[in-house]
Amino acid sequence: MRASQEDFESAMNQVKLLKKDPGNEVKLRLYALYKQATEGPCNMPKPGVFDFINKAKWDAWNALGSLPKETARQNYVDLVSSLTSSESSSQVKPGADREQQEYENLVVTSEDGITKIMFNRPTRKNAISTQMYQEIMLALKAASKDDSTITVVTGNGDYYCSGNDLANFTDIPPGGVEEKAKQSAIMLRDFVGTFIDFPKPLIAVVNGPAVGISVTILGLFDAVYASDRATFHTPFSHLGLSPEGCASYTFPKIMGPAKATEMLIFGKKLTAGEACAQGLVTEVFPDSTFQKEVWTRLKAYSKLPPNSMRISKQVIRNMEKEKLHAVNAEESSVLQERWLSDECINATMNFLSKKAKL
Numbered sequence: 158m159r160a161s162q163e164d165f166e167s168a169m170n171q172v173k174l175l176k177k178d179p180g181n182e183v184k185l186r187l188y189a190l191y192k193q194a195t196e197g198p199c200n201m202p203k204p205g206v207f208d209f210i211n212k213a214k215w216d217a218w219n220a221l222g223s224l225p226k227e228t229a230r231q232n233y234v235d236l237v238s239s240l241t242s243s244e245s246s247s248q249v250k251p252g253a254d255r256e257q258q259e260y261e262n263l264v265v266t267s268e269d270g271i272t273k274i275m276f277n278r279p280t281r282k283n284a285i286s287t288q289m290y291q292e293i294m295l296a297l298k299a300a301s302k303d304d305s306t307i308t309v310v311t312g313n314g315d316y317y318c319s320g321n322d323l324a325n326f327t328d329i330p331p332g333g334v335e336e337k338a339k340q341s342a343i344m345l346r347d348f349v350g351t352f353i354d355f356p357k358p359l360i361a362v363v364n365g366p367a368v369g370i371s372v373t374i375l376g377l378f379d380a381v382y383a384s385d386r387a388t389f390h391t392p393f394s395h396l397g398l399s400p401e402g403c404a405s406y407t408f409p410k411i412m413g414p415a416k417a418t419e420m421l422i423f424g425k426k427l428t429a430g431e432a433c434a435q436g437l438v439t440e441v442f443p444d445s446t447f448q449k450e451v452w453t454r455l456k457a458y459s460k461l462p463p464n465s466m467r468i469s470k471q472v473i474r475n476m477e478k479e480k481l482h483a484v485n486a487e488e489s490s491v492l493q494e495r496w497l498s499d500e501c502i503n504a505t506m507n508f509l510s511k512k513a514k515l
C-alpha cells in the first residue's frame with residue numbers, strides 16, 4: 158500500500174521523537190526524501206564548495222534525480238519506520254525478567270512469557286502525555302515482535318489511567334490551534350491503530366479508576382481484568398468531546414446501544430461490577446487479592462502454545478479490522494473539529510485553571 162499524506166505527516170512527527178541521533182548520513186537521506194516528496198527534484202542553485210553543510214544537503218537531494226514525489230514519500234515513511242522499530246527492538250529484547258529503563262512514562266518488563274507495559278506517571282494519575290502516546294506505540298510495536306506470548310497493560314499507583322493529559326492541548330505549534338488539532342488527530346489515529354493491529358493476546362489489568370481513552374480502547378483488548386476499586390468513565394460530553402478508541406463501534410456491540418449511550422453520551426461512570434455485567438470487563442477481583450490472582454492466572458495462560466493463541470486471535474479479530482480502521486479514522490476526524498469547539502476549549506480551560514474536575 159502506498160504511503161498517504163497522513164502517513165507522511167505522522168512519520169515527520171515520529172522523527173522529532175527519535176531518542177537516538179540517527180547520524181548525519183541518515184539525516185541527509187531524510188532531508189533529501191522530504192524535499193523530494195514535498196517539492197520534487199532539486200531546484201536550488203548549487204552551494205559553494207566551502208558551504209559544507211548546504212552542499213551536503215544539496216548533493217543528497219540532487220542525487221535523487223527525478224524520483225517521483227510519491228516514491229520519495231513512501232521511502233521517507235519506510236526509513237522512519239525502520240528507525241523507530243530499531244529503537245523499539247533495542248528497548249525490549251526477548252528474555253526473562255528484564256526491566257527496561259529507556260521509557261520516561263512507562264515501565265516495560267518481560268518475564269515468564271509476559272511483556273508488561275505499565276503506565277508510570279502516578280503523580281498525574283497516569284494521564285497520557287503526547288510523549289507517552291508515542292512511547293506506548295513503541296512499546297506495543299516492540300512487544301508484538303518479542304518472544305513473549307501475551308502482552309499486559311496496567312497502571313502504576315492508585316489509578317489505571319486518567320485518560321488524555323488535558324495539558325497536551327496547551328503546547329500549540331507555530332501553525333496554531335488548527336495545526337495542533339490536525340497533528341493530534343493523526344497521532345490519535347496511529348495510537349488506536351496500533352491496538353487494532355496488535356497481533357498477540359492483549360490483556361488489561363485495570364488496577365484502579367480508568368478515564369477517557371484508557372476506557373474506550375478496552376474494547377480492542379482481548380481480556381480485561383479489574384480490581385473492584387476500578388471505575389470506568391468516559392465523560393466526553395462534559396468535556397465537549399466525542400468518542401474515540403473505536404468505542405462508537407465496539408461499545409454498542411459489547412453492551413448494546415442503550416448502555417453505550419449512557420457511557421459515551423451521558424458520561425455515566427460504571428463500577429467494575431457494572432462494567433463486568435455489561436461485558437466490557439472479563440472478571441472482577443477483590444482489590445486485596447487482585448494482583449496475586451490475576452498474575453497467577455496470566456502466568457498459566459502465557460504457557461499456552463503461542464502460535465495457536467496468535468492464530469486464534471486473528472480468527473476472532475481479523476474480520477473486523479478493516480471496519481475498525483475506518484471507525485478510527487472517522488472518530489479521529491470528528492475529534493479534530495471538536496478540539497476547536499468552544500465547548501471543548503472551555504472545558505479544558507476550566508480543568509487546567511482548577512475550576513473543574515470530573
Ligand SMILES: CCCCC/C=C/CC(=O)SCCNC(=O)CCNC(=O)[C@H](O)C(C)(C)COP(=O)(O)OP(=O)(O)OC[C@H]1O[C@@H](n2cnc3c(N)ncnc32)[C@H](O)[C@@H]1OP(=O)(O)O
Pocket residue numbers: 280281282284285319320321322323324325341342344345368369370371392393396398401508513514515
Ligand atoms: C492528543 C490526542 C489524543 C486525544 C484523545 C482524547 C481522549 C479523551 C479523553 O481521554 S477524555 C478524559 C480526560 N481526562 C480527564 O478529564 C480527567 C481529568 N482529571 C480529573 O478530573 C482528576 O484529576 C481525577 C478525577 C482523574 C483525579 O482526581 P484526584 O482529586 O484524585 O487527583 P488530582 O486531580 O489531584 O490529580 C493529581 C494531579 O494529576 C493531574 N491530572 C490528573 N488527570 C489529569 C489529566 N487527564 N490531564 C492533566 N492532568 C491530570 C491533576 O491536575 C493533578 O495535578 P496537580 O497536582 O498539579 O493539581
